[in-house]
Amino acid sequence: MHPFLVLAALIKINVQQELAYRTDTLVNMLVSLMWLGWELTGLAIIFSNATSLAGWTFGDLLALSGMWRLLNTFMQAVVYPNTEKFNRGIREGTLDYTLLQPANSQFLVSFSRIAIWNLWNVGLALATIAAGLLISESRPSPLNAAAFLALTASGGLVIYSLWIVLIALTFWFTKFDNNVTLLSALADTGRFPATVYPIWLRVIVTFVIPIAVATTVPLQALRGDLPWWQIALALAVGLVASFLSSQLWKAGVRRYSGASA
Amino acid sequence: MIEIYKRFWQVNWAEQWQYRANLLMFLAYWLVSPIVYLAVWTAIANAEGSINGLTANDFAAYYLTLLPVDIITSSITIHVLAFKIQEGTISNELMQPVHPILTNTLMNNIAFKALTLIAFVPIWVVLVLLFRPTLTIAPLNLLLAIPALVAGFLIHFFIESLITLVAFWTTRVWAIWQFNEAVSMLLNGAFVPLALMPAWVQLVAQVLPYQLGLSFPVLLILNRLPAEALALNFGLQIAWLAALYAVFAFLWKRALRQFSAVGA
Numbered sequence: 001m002h003p004f005l006v007l008a009a010l011i012k013i014n015v016q017q018e019l020a021y022r023t024d025t026l027v028n029m030l031v032s033l034m035w036l037g038w039e040l041t042g043l044a045i046i047f048s049n050a051t052s053l054a055g056w057t058f059g060d061l062l063a064l065s066g067m068w069r070l071l072n073t074f075m076q077a078v079v080y081p082n083t084e085k086f087n088r089g090i091r092e093g094t095l096d097y098t099l100l101q102p103a104n105s106q107f108l109v110s111f112s113r114i115a116i117w118n119l120w121n122v123g124l125a126l127a128t129i130a131a132g133l134l135i136s137e138s139r140p141s142p143l144n145a146a147a148f149l150a151l152t153a154s155g156g157l158v159i160y161s162l163w164i165v166l167i168a169l170t171f172w173f174t175k176f177d178n179n180v181t182l183l184s185a186l187a188d189t190g191r192f193p194a195t196v197y198p199i200w201l202r203v204i205v206t207f208v209i210p211i212a213v214a215t216t217v218p219l220q221a222l223r224g225d226l227p228w229w230q231i232a233l234a235l236a237v238g239l240v241a242s243f244l245s246s247q248l249w250k251a252g253v254r255r256y257s258g259a260s261a
Numbered sequence: 262m263i264e265i266y267k268r269f270w271q272v273n274w275a276e277q278w279q280y281r282a283n284l285l286m287f288l289a290y291w292l293v294s295p296i297v298y299l300a301v302w303t304a305i306a307n308a309e310g311s312i313n314g315l316t317a318n319d320f321a322a323y324y325l326t327l328l329p330v331d332i333i334t335s336s337i338t339i340h341v342l343a344f345k346i347q348e349g350t351i352s353n354e355l356m357q358p359v360h361p362i363l364t365n366t367l368m369n370n371i372a373f374k375a376l377t378l379i380a381f382v383p384i385w386v387v388l389v390l391l392f393r394p395t396l397t398i399a400p401l402n403l404l405l406a407i408p409a410l411v412a413g414f415l416i417h418f419f420i421e422s423l424i425t426l427v428a429f430w431t432t433r434v435w436a437i438w439q440f441n442e443a444v445s446m447l448l449n450g451a452f453v454p455l456a457l458m459p460a461w462v463q464l465v466a467q468v469l470p471y472q473l474g475l476s477f478p479v480l481l482i483l484n485r486l487p488a489e490a491l492a493l494n495f496g497l498q499i500a501w502l503a504a505l506y507a508v509f510a511f512l513w514k515r516a517l518r519q520f521s522a523v524g525a
Contacts, residue, residue, distance in 0.1 A: 023433075024433070027433050027436045028436075030436075031436050031439050031440070034439070034440060034443060035439075035443065038443045038446075038447070041447060042447075042452060045447075045452065045453055045457070045458065046301065046305070046453075048459070049305060049312050049313070049453075049457055050305040050308065050309060050312070052308070053301065053304060053305060054304050054308075175282075178283050178286045178287075181283075181286040181287065181289065181290075182286060182289055185286075185287075185289035185290045185292075185293050186289065186293055188293050188294050188297060189293060189297055191297065192297060192300070192301055196300050196301055196304045197297075197300045198300060198391065198392075200391065201296065201300065
């Protein structure tokens with residue numbers, strides 16, 4: 001089956017599920033609006049005590065908080081619900097049914113649940129990024145803007161690949177059902193530029209659990225802070241990461257023998 | 262009664278001990294945001310020399326004290342109780358001739374904390390070596406911190422129990438909890454030492470219960486509070502604890518009536 005047809009079918013199911021709980025959707029939207037207000041308050045407090053944070057102005061940090069929201073939305077909308085379903089599938093054996101379906105198993109496992117209401121969060125994130133860029137009055141060159149978009153996509157790919165690696169490890173360590181805890185705990189580091197952190201933490205959020213590649217790095221490219229070879233390197237890492245993670249996934253599926261077998 | 266608590270402790274300790282590997286992962290939640298805020302304020306203090314008299318070293322001392330205080334005084338009640346109410350499994354505990362929240366849930370909180378603290382100590386030592394704050398802690402302040410920490414934990418415990426009780430009426434208890442978290446994180450000293458807030462925010466924060474379980478014990482341990490502030494905060498702790506317990510007891514009775522009406 002063509003992946004786009006599968007995706008369309010999955011989205012349709014998830015929209016129907018969302019519409020069954022309309023009040024919950026509304027409450028969720030209000031809660032995320034509240035958190036946006038919280039983040040703005042936090043930035044206001046920081047900038048009532050300082051004029052810049054490691055060279056980043058209010059507008060820059062606002063744009064960064066939009067990037068962070070984009071990442072966080074991906075976690076809420078895709079990572080958490082599908083990890084939960086996957087872990088239950090491994091524990092109870094229902095993963096067999098997913099693997100038997102005539103479509104790419106990695107695709108099915110990662111996108112069968114999509115918390116659709118998070119489209120609202122995507123909107124809030126994009127608005128925050130736009131507002132941040134307007135306030136910081138950044139006039140990026142077309143080349144920097146292109147690098148920003150490419151790095152955002154590849155940063156997302158890196159996080160996605162890391163997630164696939166984490167859940168694929170469950171094929172080897174069956175009891176590894178808190179596979180995404182560390183990823184979600186460290187996600188909060190994406191609220192601020194990685195350059196603020198002490199070197200050991202910067203290494204962790206850049207190379208080990210690379211939250212920064214999806215938040216700080218694209219904005220650094222937009223600001224023109226990155227030399228061309230670092231941009232090329234970051235893009236290459238995205239491609240290599242997605243290749244390696246899908247190989248690990250395939251190896252895991254080959255190893256998997258089902259909870260019932 | 263002591264025997265009952267001892268039994269509940271044994272059960273909950275054994276339960277937490279089973280999940281000790283998970284616990285290590287969850288520890289990351291406690292560590293990340295204080296370290297993030299420490300880094301942010303340190304960067305600003307270094308750039309500006311100091312903020313309102315606070316130097317980079319002061320922020321390091323503040324947040325490294327805040328880390329253990331946060332683990333000791335925070336509550337996990339909603340995480341261990343809300344689903345029991347929503348799925349109805351709490352009825353097993355209601356059959357027992359003791360108050361389930363004041364025995365089982367309370368002991369579960371304490372067992373979780375005890376195990377988390379044990380895992381936290383080596384990490385804390387590493388963090389102290391990394392940040393090297395000058396911590397001068399007087400024995401008398403540590404002694405005074407014990408009742409402050411106990412009261413601070415109980416205040417958090419009752420606030421969260423109250424929120425969790427709302428689950429008897431509505432399934433959207435997590436939204437209320439998130440709202441409470443948001444207000445709490447701004448006003449309890451976790452985001453920034455309250456001294457850096459505008460004066461009117463400091464006043465609001467002083468009166469509300471949130472800082473009593475975090476900012477107050479931290480500043481007490483660091484010896485930053487004059488005697489009258491100590492007296493005021495201890496007094497506020499007692500007053501809030503009494504008020505929260507009264508509301509809790511009242512709501513618990515109503516919740517039980519509500520529960521039997523739905524579940525029966």
